[in-house]
Amino acid sequence: MSEKKIALITGAAKGIGKAIVERFVSDNYFVIAVDVDDVSGKLLTDEYGSSKVLFVKADICNEKEMHDLFIKIQTDHKQLNVLVNNAGIIRDNMIWNMPVEDFDMVLNINLKGTWLLCKEAAKMMKQQNFGRIVNIASRAWLGNRGQSNYSASKAGVVSLTRVLALELGKYNVCVNAVAPGLIDTPLTQKLEADVLQKLIEAQPTRTMGKPSDIANAVAFLASDATNFITGQTIYVDGGKSIGAGI
Numbered sequence: 001m002s003e004k005k006i007a008l009i010t011g012a013a014k015g016i017g018k019a020i021v022e023r024f025v026s027d028n029y030f031v032i033a034v035d036v037d038d039v040s041g042k043l044l045t046d047e048y049g050s051s052k053v054l055f056v057k058a059d060i061c062n063e064k065e066m067h068d069l070f071i072k073i074q075t076d077h078k079q080l081n082v083l084v085n086n087a088g089i090i091r092d093n094m095i096w097n098m099p100v101e102d103f104d105m106v107l108n109i110n111l112k113g114t115w116l117l118c119k120e121a122a123k124m125m126k127q128q129n130f131g132r133i134v135n136i137a138s139r140a141w142l143g144n145r146g147q148s149n150y151s152a153s154k155a156g157v158v159s160l161t162r163v164l165a166l167e168l169g170k171y172n173v174c175v176n177a178v179a180p181g182l183i184d185t186p187l188t189q190k191l192e193a194d195v196l197q198k199l200i201e202a203q204p205t206r207t208m209g210k211p212s213d214i215a216n217a218v219a220f221l222a223s224d225a226t227n228f229i230t231g232q233t234i235y236v237d238g239g240k241s242i243g244a245g246i
């Protein structure tokens, strides 16, 4: 077994995923960072060094790539302490304008990709009798206009988290979700300035969150302090989920 704890983080090349990598490196984990974006992803190894981070270019929706990745983790490290399912995309539109392809793509990456990694991790963690899975959902699972695909995918992630907590609890594996609100990342930087401003004004805090705000919650759920917390969704959203922001 490795001396360091091993964490697998998806969508690790930028935004929230990169902040989670940074936090886990500083918490002394060896991080396996997965992303389809190998240009940004390779910079992680340059930044942290190959003794701390291994970047793997892979698509979380590709069943064979995910299966092979877990065989490599088993062979090289013999254990996986934490899986963080962070990779996700948006393709927003009102339902009457939304192409079916955008529904399929969002569900495929956000839900099926997360499910595939959970499946591989569940097999390994059940066997080793320990582990933590943290799924990045979204406050939007409660409902957002223009996000019928995305909100449904993240509702699926919350539900998946609850089911896996039931299935894996007796194997000493805790499964929780973090539901971010509006966080300043390349994903939200693509929004029109006036749209972004309105979203910020609807926040109880009148601020956006930082990627490190999410990384802090993930690190907490991965820590030994949370052995009795499972199946839960923690909102890190500046209070937006309370519902009376506007």
Ligand SMILES: NC(=O)c1ccc[n+]([C@@H]2O[C@H](COP(=O)([O-])OP(=O)(O)OC[C@H]3O[C@@H](n4cnc5c(N)ncnc54)[C@H](O)[C@@H]3O)[C@@H](O)[C@H]2O)c1
Residues within 6 Å of the ligand: 010, 011, 012, 013, 014, 015, 016, 017, 034, 035, 036, 037, 058, 059, 060, 061, 086, 087, 088, 089, 109, 113, 136, 137, 138, 139, 140, 179, 180, 181, 182, 183, 184, 185, 186, 187, 188
């Ligand atoms: N930024 C926000 O305000 C916000 C709010 C709520 C939830 N989230 C969720 O947080 C997570 C991270 O969001 P972000 O804002 O950092 O996004 P981002 O677009 O900045 O980064 C997402 C990363 O995931 C990678 N990725 C996309 N598809 C992939 C695939 N098939 N396989 C592997 N990697 C893939 C991308 O290349 C990218 O590096 C997502 O699940 C998102 O839904 C974000």
